[in-house]
Amino acid sequence: MANPLGKIFYVIFLIASLQGLAQELSSGEVNxxxxxxxxxxxxxxxxxxxxxxxxxxxxxxxxxxxxxxxxxxxxxxxxxxxxxxxxxxxxxxxxxxxxxxxxxxxxxxxxxxxxxxxxxxxxxxxxxxxxxxxxxxxxxxxxxxxxxxxxxxxxxxxxAFYDIYSNLGMHRRAMRDYIMDVKKNIDDSDLYGLAEYHNNVGRYLLLDKSASVALKNFKTAKGYVDVYLNDLSKVKTEKEIQEANLLKGIVEGNIGKAHILLRQYEEALPYLENSVGIIQEYNIGRYSNDVVENNLAIAESHLQLENFAKAKEYLDTDLTLIKTDHIIKKNKLLASYYDNVEDYRNAVYYLKKNAKIADSIDTNDTSLKTQQLATIARFDLDNSRRMIDEQKLEMERARSEMQAKDERINLVFISLIFTLLGFAGLVYAYLKSIKNQRLIAEQKHIIENSLVEKDSLLKEIHHRVKNNLQMVSSLLSLQTKNTRSKAAIEALEEGKTRVKAMALIHQKLYQNDDLSVIEMQGYIESLINSVQSVFKKGGHNINVTIDAEGVELDIDRAIPFGLILNELVSNSFKYAFPEDDDNGKIYIHLRKNGEHGFFEYTDNGIGLPDDSEERVNSSMGIRLMNRLVNQLQSTLNIDKTSEGVRFWFNFK
CATH class of the missing domain: 1.25.40 (Serine Threonine Protein Phosphatase 5, Tetratricopeptide repeat)
Structure with a gap:
């Protein structure tokens, strides 16, 4: 029988050896x-x-x-x-x-x-x-x-604008643009790209409260990322593996949040808990909004399932809350928890904290988002113009290449005919020339059809831009209904008329046969009617005279003119005739001779007060008009007259 003491020494020796080996291996790994x-x-x-x-x-x-x-x-x-x-x-x-x-x-x-x-x-x-x-x-x-x-x-x-549109609350618009930009560029073999695509589409749908459709996209994304991670035939770098696992964690968290929106709290919990674990494992040391949102979602699920102790455990988790939305949600969940455990003093405390946060988010936040949306719409418009210009250049390039090709074919054909053939060749050349003319006619017909198609496309783009601007105008109208501040309402209304002025430009363009210029007489009349519909009141009869017959401007000049006129007419309707004077008159004069032009706007209203120069120069309307006139490479002049006020400037 073996010695028991020897066995003990042997075990001790084996443990010591394994510890030494572990230390050697760990020392071999470089921090x-x-x-x-x-x-x-x-x-x-x-x-x-x-x-x-x-x-x-x-x-x-x-x-x-x-x-x-x-x-x-x-x-x-x-x-x-x-x-x-x-x-x-x-x-x-x-x-x-x-x-x-x-x-x-x-x-x-x-x-x-x-x-x-x-x-x-x-x-x-x-x-x-x-x-x-x-x-x-x-x-x-x-x-x-x-x-x-x-x-x-x-x-x-x-x-790309879709992520910004989503951040401003336009989730459907963001999803539509994202699908148009991204889906066509994803290969069917790109499993990671497909997973990322379906996750993003699902996220836009989830933010738009379409939970059931979002859930389908998230589960599709999870399927793709699981297949990608399990595909051993493709060698992946450490960074690719980390990114794929991180995406898997985010997708599982989104699945859990979709279940919560569908009130399926028990189904949500395993996805949310697994998501937090995966993200923390593959996103070590980095701040993650998903971890914060998923922890709060877990607490919400436990509250709904009346697991109050478990909910409080997650609410007490040390989370760094950076976003105001996360702070508000945590306070709301804490208030709900204390209300359920009948600790009404603490419940009221957290409700008051949210009330203070809500008070600090005033109409300025709404105005800022509206301003950001208008700015992004302007950038989107500029981007659309750039695409139109690129398409024009592509058309010109294609046309030049086709003409050059036709010239080369004709030269080669003629040289071969005169080299190889004599008199009979002349007859043959005559027959060939007839056939070539038919071919040229057919090609000309194809080119003309292509140009018609491109013109239709340009009109469609202008139509879409007009529709986008109308959507911005509608959003401003909705915001006006939800705003109590008179100043904010006036600012939103002014913004809406400016957007309408730009939308009218694009409406005129796609209605015209010539897409390069706008006939200003008709445009100004339409603009006056649009502004009048906003500001005209009962008994307010103002005679507007427009002298712009025969003047045509390109879009780069028409838009500043439209916005300048919008400001001037709006100010006249609002301030120039406070007593609804039936003798109110507005005169608009626009002339262009060759490269030089002249613009004049007068009204016979109450004019500008004597002490108003500093206020006028600091007002948004005047600053906006000065910038717009600067775009036209000119300077805005303001004259006080005996019967009102006169604005004028020269332009090129």
């Missing part, structure tokens, strides 16, 4: 932060940082920040500008990962101010980082400007 520090070249450090998917697995983002700060200080002391730029971009990315978007964008904007000194690779990283920060900070106008610059630099081919 990611240490590997970053051991990389000597700054460009390699930069590539290593942005190319490492789970860089915060062993060291927190704050450890990285301390290390990068030391490198940045050393680079500043040595005056190494290239190193400063790279370390500052890394610093900005770390702050973004921590959810400190204001600090992140501030650092990136320091580099943006000196962007001429950046190389192409750094410029792309910087612009993408600024774009993502502006999206989180809801600064959509600035985000569009950055995207324009990315397009101009060739970083992106086109500007």
């Amino acid at each position: 990611i932060l240490k590997k970053f520090e051991n990389t000597s070249d700054i460009s390699e450090k930069f590539s290593f940082f942005f190319g490492t998917p789970n860089r915060y697995g062993e060291n927190s983002a704050y450890d990285w920040l301390d290390t990068v700060n030391d490198y940045l200080n050393n680079a500043s002391q040595s005056g190494d500008s290239a190193a400063i730029q790279k370390f500052q971009l890394i610093q900005s990315q770390i702050y973004f990962d921590l959810g400190d978007y204001e600090k992140s964008v501030a650092l990136a904007n320091e580099l943006y101010a000196d962007k001429a000194k950046l190389d192409g690779g750094l410029t792309e990283v910087m612009l993408n980082l600024i774009d993502e920060n502006y999206a989180q900070l809801e600064l959509y106008e600035k985000q569009i400007e950055i995207r324009q610059e990315k397009r101009d630099l060739g970083i992106t081919e086109n500007i």
Whole structure:
């Protein structure tokens, strides 16, 4: 029989050996932060940082920040500008990962101010980082400007607006644009791309409260990403695996939220809990809105299932709440919890906190979103114009190529005829020329049909732009009904008339045979009728005289003219005739001789007060008109007359 004491010593020896082996293996694994520090070249450090998917697995983002700060200080002391730029971009990315978007964008904007000194690779990283920060900070106008610059630099081919439309509440519009832009470019073999596509479509539907349809898209996305992860035939990088698992976690969270919207709380819980676990595993050290939303959704499900202790456990989870929506939702859930456990004092406390937040979100927030929506619509319009111009150039290029091809065919054909044939060849050439003329006639017919089709397409684009602007006008009308502030209502109404003025331009264009110019007499009459329908009251009879017969302007000039007239006529209707004077008169004069033109607007109303010059110059209407006149390369002149006021300027 074996010695028991020997067995004990043998087991102890085996355990010690295994521990030593484990230490050797662990010592062989290089810490990611240490590997970053051991990389000597700054460009390699930069590539290593942005190319490492789970860089915060062993060291927190704050450890990285301390290390990068030391490198940045050393680079500043040595005056190494290239190193400063790279370390500052890394610093900005770390702050973004921590959810400190204001600090992140501030650092990136320091580099943006000196962007001429950046190389192409750094410029792309910087612009993408600024774009993502502006999206989180809801600064959509600035985000569009950055995207324009990315397009101009060739970083992106086109500007996408669907994510911004969704952030402003237009989820259906965002989904429609997203499907049109993205679906045609996804290959059937791109499983990850298909998963991402169906998840985004489902998210737009979920935000639009179409939970059942959204759920189908989320489950389709989950199927694609599961197949992608289980496909062993395709070699994947560590970054691709991390991104796919992270997408899977986000999709499962979206499935859970769709079940909640359908009041299926028990079905929602396993998806939400699994989602939080996956995202935390594959998004270590980074701030995640999905984790916050899914934790709050789990708490909501437990509340609905009357698992109050479990709900309180999730509500007590230490979550960094950055977005106001998340703070409001957590307060609402806490109020519901305390109400259910009959702790009414705490319930009232959290309801009051939400009331204070609601009070701080005043009509200025609504006005800002309306202004952002109008700005984005303008950028969208500019983008549509650019596409129209590109299509025109493509048509001209195709036409030139066809003409050149016809010329080459004719030259070769004629040279062969005169080289190989004599008199009989002349007869043959005559017969061939007849056949060639028929071919040319057919090609001419094809070209003419193509041009008609392109004209129809241009008209359709103008029609769609007009419809888009009408939709903006409708949104402003809806906002007016939901706004109590008189000042806000007036601002929204003014915005609506400006949008209508631009929409009328595009309506006139697609109604005209000539898409390049607008006949101004008819346009001004339509604009007056549109403004009059908004501001005209009973007994308010103003005689409007328009002298613009025969004047035609292109769209780049017509839109500023339309907006200037909208401001002038609106001001006359609102302020010039306070006593509904039946003798009220407005005179509009527009002339163009060759390259020079003249515009004049007068009314015989009460005119401008003597002390109004400073107020007039500071008013939005005058500032807007001055900018519009500047676009026409001119200066707005204002004359006080004995019977009202006169506005005039020359233009080219």
